[in-house]
Amino acid sequence: MGTMPGVMLYFDLRPCLDHLTREEQGMLFQAILDYGETGCPPELPGALAIAWAFIQPRLDRDRARYEAKVAQSTQAIRSRWQQLREQRAGLSEGKTAAAADRDVYGRIPTTTTAAAATAPSTHP
Numbered sequence: 001m002g003t004m005p006g007v008m009l010y011f012d013l014r015p016c017l018d019h020l021t022r023e024e025q026g027m028l029f030q031a032i033l034d035y036g037e038t039g040c041p042p043e044l045p046g047a048l049a050i051a052w053a054f055i056q057p058r059l060d061r062d063r064a065r066y067e068a069k070v071a072q073s074t075q076a077i078r079s080r081w082q083q084l085r086e087q088r089a090g091l092s093e094g095k096t097a098a099a100a101d102r103d104v105y106g107r108i109p110t111t112t113t114a115a116a117a118t119a120p121s122t123h124p
Contacts, residue, residue: 004066007036007059016051024048028055035059 009032017025028051031042036059044052 004036004063007032008062010058013055016054020047020051028052032059036063039063 017028020028024047027044028048031044031048031052032055035041035056041056042052
């Protein structure tokens with residue numbers, strides 16, 4: 001799958017950070033970044049290990065959501081390219097562009113013209 005560009009830090013993490021020293025906050029921040037890049041959980045002492053127990057599941061959920069979105073986007077791209085290949089194959093078999101469009105997008109009526117489709121109605 002794709003490489004995540006980063007990790008999300010949520011505001012509800014702030015109360016937890018308020019109980020840590022600046023040094024501990026820095027260590028925790030580095031652990032979050034390292035885990036986001038490598039996926040290897042850090043070994044943290046004391047209070048940091050407790051904080052980590054609440055942070056890691058959220059990072060894991062965010063990663064799973066990201067990977068699902070990448071997979072969905074990849075499938076949509078493949079589907080669009082497959083439709084385009086099928087449409088081009090239809091054209092190469094001697095079909096007109098309109099016929100190939102109807103094959104790919106079955107709901108396009110054959111009697112509609114661009115002018116008729118976009119002309120405003122004169123009926124009340």
